[in-house]
Protein backbone atom coordinates (compact mmCIF):
# COMPACT_ATOMS: atom_id res chain seq x y z
CA UNK A 1 0.00 0.00 0.00
CA UNK A 2 1.08 3.53 -0.59
CA UNK A 3 1.71 5.58 2.50
CA UNK A 4 -0.03 8.86 3.21
CA UNK A 5 3.30 10.62 2.79
CA UNK A 6 3.71 9.25 -0.73
CA UNK A 7 0.21 10.46 -1.46
CA UNK A 8 1.11 13.97 -0.34
CA UNK A 9 4.19 13.91 -2.55
CA UNK A 10 2.08 12.82 -5.49
CA UNK A 11 -0.30 15.70 -4.84
CA UNK A 12 2.58 18.18 -4.69
CA UNK A 13 3.82 16.95 -8.04
CA UNK A 14 0.36 17.40 -9.46
CA UNK A 15 0.12 20.89 -8.00
CA UNK A 16 3.43 21.79 -9.61
CA UNK A 17 2.24 20.41 -12.93
CA UNK A 18 -0.99 22.36 -12.71
CA UNK A 19 0.90 25.56 -11.98
CA UNK A 20 2.92 25.04 -15.14
CA UNK A 21 -0.17 24.41 -17.22
CA UNK A 22 -2.01 27.44 -15.92
CA UNK A 23 0.92 29.76 -16.47
CA UNK A 24 0.67 29.21 -20.19
CA UNK A 25 -3.10 29.41 -20.14
CA UNK A 26 -3.56 32.49 -18.02
CA UNK A 27 -1.63 35.05 -20.05
CA UNK A 28 -4.42 35.91 -22.47
CA UNK A 29 -7.08 36.31 -19.83
CA UNK A 30 -7.84 32.76 -18.83
CA UNK A 31 -9.11 31.80 -15.38
CA UNK A 32 -6.61 31.80 -12.57
CA UNK A 33 -5.43 28.54 -11.10
CA UNK A 34 -8.16 26.77 -9.23
CA UNK A 35 -6.58 24.04 -7.14
CA UNK A 36 -9.83 23.18 -5.36
CA UNK A 37 -11.91 22.36 -8.42
CA UNK A 38 -10.87 18.77 -9.01
CA UNK A 39 -9.72 16.26 -6.42
CA UNK A 40 -8.89 12.58 -6.54
CA UNK A 41 -9.07 10.36 -3.47
CA UNK A 42 -8.89 6.72 -2.40
CA UNK A 43 -11.92 4.99 -0.96
CA UNK A 44 -11.45 1.49 0.49
CA UNK A 45 -13.82 -1.13 -0.90
CA UNK A 46 -14.19 -4.90 -0.36
CA UNK A 47 -10.90 -6.34 -1.59
CA UNK A 48 -9.85 -3.24 -3.54
CA UNK A 49 -9.25 0.49 -3.22
CA UNK A 50 -11.43 2.74 -5.37
CA UNK A 51 -10.04 5.93 -6.88
CA UNK A 52 -12.75 8.57 -6.96
CA UNK A 53 -12.62 11.74 -9.07
CA UNK A 54 -14.58 14.68 -7.68
CA UNK A 55 -15.36 17.75 -9.79
CA UNK A 56 -16.58 20.47 -7.43
CA UNK A 57 -17.19 23.09 -10.09
CA UNK A 58 -20.27 23.61 -12.25
CA UNK A 59 -18.40 23.11 -15.53
CA UNK A 60 -17.24 19.88 -17.16
CA UNK A 61 -13.57 19.05 -16.81
CA UNK A 62 -11.22 16.82 -18.78
CA UNK A 63 -8.98 14.75 -16.51
CA UNK A 64 -6.07 12.41 -17.15
CA UNK A 65 -5.68 9.98 -14.26
CA UNK A 66 -2.76 7.57 -14.32
CA UNK A 67 -2.05 4.73 -11.90
CA UNK A 68 1.34 3.10 -11.46
CA UNK A 69 2.17 0.30 -9.08
CA UNK A 70 3.79 -3.02 -8.31
CA UNK A 71 1.87 -6.26 -7.88
CA UNK A 72 -1.40 -4.50 -8.62
CA UNK A 73 -4.47 -5.33 -10.64
CA UNK A 74 -5.90 -2.13 -12.11
CA UNK A 75 -9.51 -2.16 -13.21
CA UNK A 76 -10.53 1.01 -15.04
CA UNK A 77 -14.14 2.14 -14.97
CA UNK A 78 -13.39 5.29 -17.00
CA UNK A 79 -10.74 5.85 -19.71
CA UNK A 80 -7.37 7.23 -18.62
CA UNK A 81 -8.41 10.59 -20.06
CA UNK A 82 -12.11 11.27 -19.57
CA UNK A 83 -14.67 14.04 -19.18
CA UNK A 84 -16.22 14.46 -15.73
CA UNK A 85 -19.46 16.42 -15.54
CA UNK A 86 -19.89 19.49 -13.39
CA UNK A 87 -20.49 18.75 -9.70
CA UNK A 88 -19.93 15.01 -9.96
CA UNK A 89 -18.18 12.24 -8.08
CA UNK A 90 -17.09 9.29 -10.17
CA UNK A 91 -15.44 6.02 -9.26
CA UNK A 92 -12.77 5.90 -11.95
CA UNK A 93 -10.51 2.99 -11.04
CA UNK A 94 -10.33 0.00 -8.72
CA UNK A 95 -6.93 -1.16 -7.56
CA UNK A 96 -6.27 -4.48 -5.85
CA UNK A 97 -3.32 -6.80 -5.23
CA UNK A 98 -2.53 -9.03 -8.19
CA UNK A 99 -1.15 -11.61 -5.78
CA UNK A 100 -2.68 -11.10 -2.35
CA UNK A 101 0.12 -13.05 -0.69
CA UNK A 102 2.73 -10.48 -1.78
CA UNK A 103 3.23 -6.82 -0.92
CA UNK A 104 1.73 -4.28 -3.31
CA UNK A 105 2.06 -0.54 -3.72
CA UNK A 106 0.77 2.05 -6.11
CA UNK A 107 0.26 5.74 -6.65
CA UNK A 108 -1.85 7.96 -8.85
CA UNK A 109 -1.30 11.20 -10.70
CA UNK A 110 -3.81 13.45 -12.37
CA UNK A 111 -4.06 16.67 -14.26
CA UNK A 112 -7.06 18.41 -15.68
CA UNK A 113 -8.36 21.35 -17.62
CA UNK A 114 -11.62 23.21 -17.79
CA UNK A 115 -14.16 22.05 -20.38
CA UNK A 116 -14.92 18.88 -22.29
CA UNK A 117 -12.54 17.37 -24.84
CA UNK A 118 -15.60 15.72 -26.41
CA UNK A 119 -17.28 19.05 -27.19
CA UNK A 120 -17.54 20.00 -30.86
CA UNK A 121 -18.28 23.58 -31.78
CA UNK A 122 -21.58 24.03 -33.58
CA UNK A 123 -20.34 26.15 -36.48
CA UNK A 124 -23.88 27.00 -37.52
CA UNK A 125 -24.22 29.06 -34.33
CA UNK A 126 -24.13 32.83 -34.73
CA UNK A 127 -22.92 34.97 -31.84
CA UNK A 128 -23.95 38.46 -30.83
CA UNK A 129 -21.29 41.02 -30.18
CA UNK A 130 -20.81 40.99 -26.39
CA UNK A 131 -22.24 44.44 -25.72
CA UNK A 132 -25.54 46.32 -25.95
CA UNK A 133 -27.50 46.62 -29.18
CA UNK A 134 -26.64 49.81 -31.08
CA UNK A 135 -23.29 50.33 -29.38
CA UNK A 136 -20.04 50.35 -31.36
CA UNK A 137 -16.60 49.31 -30.12
CA UNK A 138 -13.23 48.93 -31.76
CA UNK A 139 -11.31 45.65 -31.83
CA UNK A 140 -7.99 46.19 -30.06
CA UNK A 141 -6.69 42.65 -30.68
CA UNK A 142 -8.06 40.07 -33.07
CA UNK A 143 -7.19 36.48 -33.94
CA UNK A 144 -3.50 35.56 -33.65
CA UNK A 145 -2.87 38.90 -31.94
CA UNK A 146 0.73 39.65 -31.22
CA UNK A 147 0.25 40.62 -27.56
CA UNK A 148 -1.54 37.57 -26.16
CA UNK A 149 -3.82 35.89 -28.71
CA UNK A 150 -1.56 32.95 -29.33
CA UNK A 151 -1.96 29.27 -28.63
CA UNK A 152 -4.94 28.78 -26.34
CA UNK A 153 -6.25 32.26 -27.11
CA UNK A 154 -5.72 32.18 -30.88
CA UNK A 155 -9.33 32.95 -31.72
CA UNK A 156 -10.12 35.37 -28.89
CA UNK A 157 -11.16 38.95 -29.56
CA UNK A 158 -10.49 42.09 -27.50
CA UNK A 159 -12.89 45.04 -27.67
CA UNK A 160 -11.59 48.36 -26.33
CA UNK A 161 -14.29 49.91 -24.12
CA UNK A 162 -14.43 52.27 -21.15
CA UNK A 163 -14.58 50.70 -17.72
CA UNK A 164 -18.16 50.18 -16.60
CA UNK A 165 -19.52 49.35 -20.06
CA UNK A 166 -22.36 46.82 -19.98
CA UNK A 167 -21.19 43.42 -21.22
CA UNK A 168 -23.87 41.16 -22.73
CA UNK A 169 -23.96 37.41 -23.34
CA UNK A 170 -22.92 36.62 -26.90
CA UNK A 171 -24.86 33.36 -26.81
CA UNK A 172 -27.39 31.75 -24.50
CA UNK A 173 -26.15 29.37 -21.84
CA UNK A 174 -25.61 28.71 -18.15
CA UNK A 175 -23.19 30.62 -15.92
CA UNK A 176 -20.64 28.08 -14.67
CA UNK A 177 -17.85 30.20 -13.22
CA UNK A 178 -17.07 33.78 -12.26
CA UNK A 179 -14.67 36.00 -10.38
CA UNK A 180 -15.25 39.61 -9.36
CA UNK A 181 -13.03 40.04 -6.31
CA UNK A 182 -10.01 41.55 -8.06
CA UNK A 183 -9.39 45.29 -8.09
CA UNK A 184 -5.94 45.21 -9.70
CA UNK A 185 -4.46 44.91 -13.13
CA UNK A 186 -1.96 46.42 -15.50
CA UNK A 187 0.58 46.08 -18.22
CA UNK A 188 2.51 43.27 -16.58
CA UNK A 189 2.20 39.50 -16.69
CA UNK A 190 2.28 39.47 -12.89
CA UNK A 191 -1.39 40.46 -13.07
CA UNK A 192 -2.43 37.47 -15.17
CA UNK A 193 -4.32 35.79 -12.31
CA UNK A 194 -6.09 39.02 -11.30
CA UNK A 195 -8.66 39.11 -14.09
CA UNK A 196 -12.34 39.16 -13.12
CA UNK A 197 -14.41 37.02 -15.45
CA UNK A 198 -17.65 35.24 -16.26
CA UNK A 199 -17.78 31.80 -17.91
CA UNK A 200 -20.92 30.65 -19.70
CA UNK A 201 -21.40 27.03 -20.85
CA UNK A 202 -23.31 26.52 -24.10
CA UNK A 203 -25.44 23.67 -25.46
CA UNK A 204 -22.57 22.25 -27.53
CA UNK A 205 -20.21 22.12 -24.52
CA UNK A 206 -18.31 25.26 -25.46
CA UNK A 207 -17.46 27.76 -22.72
CA UNK A 208 -17.70 31.48 -23.48
CA UNK A 209 -15.27 33.60 -21.41
CA UNK A 210 -15.58 37.32 -20.67
CA UNK A 211 -12.50 38.83 -19.02
CA UNK A 212 -10.96 41.89 -17.32
CA UNK A 213 -14.27 42.85 -15.69
CA UNK A 214 -14.71 45.60 -13.15
CA UNK A 215 -14.32 44.91 -9.42
CA UNK A 216 -17.66 43.45 -8.27
CA UNK A 217 -18.84 43.92 -11.83
CA UNK A 218 -20.52 40.56 -12.38
CA UNK A 219 -24.32 40.79 -12.70
CA UNK A 220 -25.19 37.06 -12.76
CA UNK A 221 -24.81 34.05 -10.48
CA UNK A 222 -23.35 30.59 -11.04
CA UNK A 223 -26.13 28.29 -12.23
CA UNK A 224 -28.14 31.12 -13.78
CA UNK A 225 -29.43 30.61 -17.32
CA UNK A 226 -28.78 33.64 -19.49
CA UNK A 227 -30.19 34.64 -22.85
CA UNK A 228 -28.14 35.99 -25.74
CA UNK A 229 -27.94 39.76 -25.34
CA UNK A 230 -28.64 39.70 -21.60
CA UNK A 231 -26.41 42.02 -19.53
CA UNK A 232 -24.01 39.85 -17.53
CA UNK A 233 -21.24 42.16 -16.33
CA UNK A 234 -19.54 45.54 -16.37
CA UNK A 235 -16.27 45.78 -18.23
CA UNK A 236 -13.04 46.84 -16.56
CA UNK A 237 -9.29 46.65 -16.70
CA UNK A 238 -8.41 43.90 -14.20
CA UNK A 239 -5.74 41.28 -14.78
CA UNK A 240 -3.01 41.42 -17.42
CA UNK A 241 -4.39 44.26 -19.48
CA UNK A 242 -2.82 47.20 -21.23
CA UNK A 243 -6.01 49.25 -21.58
CA UNK A 244 -9.66 48.99 -20.52
CA UNK A 245 -11.13 46.27 -22.69
CA UNK A 246 -13.22 43.12 -22.86
CA UNK A 247 -11.54 39.86 -23.80
CA UNK A 248 -14.04 37.43 -25.30
CA UNK A 249 -13.36 33.91 -26.49
CA UNK A 250 -15.10 30.55 -26.89
CA UNK A 251 -13.19 27.59 -25.49
CA UNK A 252 -13.21 23.86 -24.94
CA UNK A 253 -10.65 21.37 -23.68
CA UNK A 254 -8.04 20.31 -26.21
CA UNK A 255 -6.79 17.70 -23.77
CA UNK A 256 -6.42 17.28 -20.03
CA UNK A 257 -3.52 19.73 -20.26
CA UNK A 258 -4.78 22.58 -22.36
CA UNK A 259 -7.84 24.48 -23.49
CA UNK A 260 -8.36 25.67 -27.04
CA UNK A 261 -10.28 28.56 -28.53
CA UNK A 262 -12.60 28.24 -31.50
CA UNK A 263 -13.30 30.53 -34.46
CA UNK A 264 -16.85 31.86 -34.35
CA UNK A 265 -19.07 34.10 -36.46
CA UNK A 266 -20.62 37.27 -35.02
CA UNK A 267 -23.77 38.82 -36.43
CA UNK A 268 -23.15 42.57 -36.47
CA UNK A 269 -24.78 45.66 -37.96
CA UNK A 270 -22.00 45.44 -40.59
CA UNK A 271 -23.03 41.87 -41.46
CA UNK A 272 -21.58 38.50 -40.39
CA UNK A 273 -17.99 38.81 -39.12
CA UNK A 274 -15.79 35.73 -38.73
CA UNK A 275 -12.43 37.47 -38.44
CA UNK A 276 -12.77 40.71 -36.47
CA UNK A 277 -9.94 43.03 -37.52
CA UNK A 278 -7.83 44.93 -35.04
CA UNK A 279 -8.54 48.65 -35.40
CA UNK A 280 -11.96 48.14 -36.96
CA UNK A 281 -15.17 49.05 -35.10
CA UNK A 282 -18.27 46.88 -35.04
CA UNK A 283 -21.82 47.69 -34.02
CA UNK A 284 -24.05 45.24 -32.10
CA UNK A 285 -27.46 44.60 -33.62
Ligand SMILES: [Zn+2]
Pocket residue numbers: 028029141148149156157158246247248
Ligand atom coordinates in the same frame (compact mmCIF):
# COMPACT_ATOMS: atom_id res chain seq x y z
ZN1 LIG B 1 -7.56 39.20 -25.17
